[in-house]
Amino acid sequence: MKVEKAVIVAAGLGTRFLPVTKSVPKELLPLGGKPVIHHAVEEAVACGIRSIVIVTSRGKAAIEEYFDVDVGLELALEEKGKTALLEEVRRLSCLADICYVHQQEQLGLGHAVLTAEIAVGQEPFALILPDDLFAQKEMVLKEMLEIFEEKQCSVIASKRVGRDELSRYGVIKPMDASANIYRVVDVVEKPALDEAPSDLAIMGRYVFTPEIFEALRGTSKGVGGEIQLTDALKCLLGKQSVYGYEITGDYYDAGTIPGWIRAMAAFTLKDPVLGDEFEKYLRQLLN
Ligand code: G1P
Numbered sequence: 001m002k003v004e005k006a007v008i009v010a011a012g013l014g015t016r017f018l019p020v021t022k023s024v025p026k027e028l029l030p031l032g033g034k035p036v037i038h039h040a041v042e043e044a045v046a047c048g049i050r051s052i053v054i055v056t057s058r059g060k061a062a063i064e065e066y067f068d069v070d071v072g073l074e075l076a077l078e079e080k081g082k083t084a085l086l087e088e089v090r091r092l093s094c095l096a097d098i099c100y101v102h103q104q105e106q107l108g109l110g111h112a113v114l115t116a117e118i119a120v121g122q123e124p125f126a127l128i129l130p131d132d133l134f135a136q137k138e139m140v141l142k143e144m145l146e147i148f149e150e151k152q153c154s155v156i157a158s159k160r161v162g163r164d165e166l167s168r169y170g171v172i173k174p175m176d177a178s179a180n181i182y183r184v185v186d187v188v189e190k191p192a193l194d195e196a197p198s199d200l201a202i203m204g205r206y207v208f209t210p211e212i213f214e215a216l217r218g219t220s221k222g223v224g225g226e227i228q229l230t231d232a233l234k235c236l237l238g239k240q241s242v243y244g245y246e247i248t249g250d251y252y253d254a255g256t257i258p259g260w261i262r263a264m265a266a267f268t269l270k271d272p273v274l275g276d277e278f279e280k281y282l283r284q285l286l287n
Contacts, residue, residue, distance in 0.1 A: 006127070007126070007128070030264070036131065041098070055101055057104070101115050101116055114216040114217065122210045145207060155243045155244070157202070166199065171191050190223045200244065211240060219235065
């Protein structure tokens with residue numbers, strides 16, 4: 001089994017970004033010169049995956065417009081002789097083959113992933129939660145896809161976090177986590193501090209065998225009254241081996257305002273066009 005599809009979940013309400021998200025999907029907030037979701041699509045493409053399913057919901061039409069062909073804009077740029085911009089806009093609309101599925105009710109991450117089944121079918125797929133970004137960029141997913149190809153089992157990204165942060169994440173109980181690839185024994189979503197089975201937090205990159213859909217169909221509401229992907233993963237563990245992959249580099253959570261500001265600063269500093277000027281400005285600010 002080879003992974004040829006990626007699912008990107010962009011269906012959340014974005015309540016942490018209100019009032020901005022009343023009219024702008026949080027996935028379109030910029031990081032460096034590009035929106036968060038653009039980075040996610042580029043990551044999949046850099047890993048050799050062109051077939052992308054984006055799970056959206058009400059109020060997210062701007063995401064579809066962002067990746068769509070805009071003939072009017074192209075004509076206007078052509079008339080004004082803005083060739084470089086025109087090429088950039090054209091490149092964007094043929095970046096990948098994107099289809100959209102709509103999650104009609106906000107029933108949780110697990111439910112959003114299950115909504116993608118109709119477009120994924122009985123195939124393995126990569127899952128990207130676009131709020132989670134890594135300094136190692138596409139290398140994380142690339143390595144996870146290699147592990148999948150070798151083991152033919154689902155693979156979950158993880159990172160060691162401080163004990164006080166663990167209850168924000170799904171947490172993994174590893175068989176033996178002395179290496180950066182390990183067998184997963186159990187998972188628990190947002191555990192109480194004294195119930196976390198390790199300090200390995202689940203990060204938003206997964207490679208799943210198609211059996212995850214069956215597990216999701218059998219999953220009832222969990223933490224927060226939502227259908228949790230981690231609960232389906234727990235059920236999958238009873239039927240198949242699942243591997244964990246430990247990320248060591250920096251991680252950014254663009255799903256909160258402070259986290260997005262940090263990610264924005266890190267991505268802008270690394271941006272080939274904006275980086276130098278931004279660094280100069282930061283130095284001025286701090287002096
Ligand atoms: C989701 C998952 C959680 C995972 C996290 C990574 O939580 O449910 O297991 O650790 O993403 O960002 P959320 O951030 O949607 O609360």
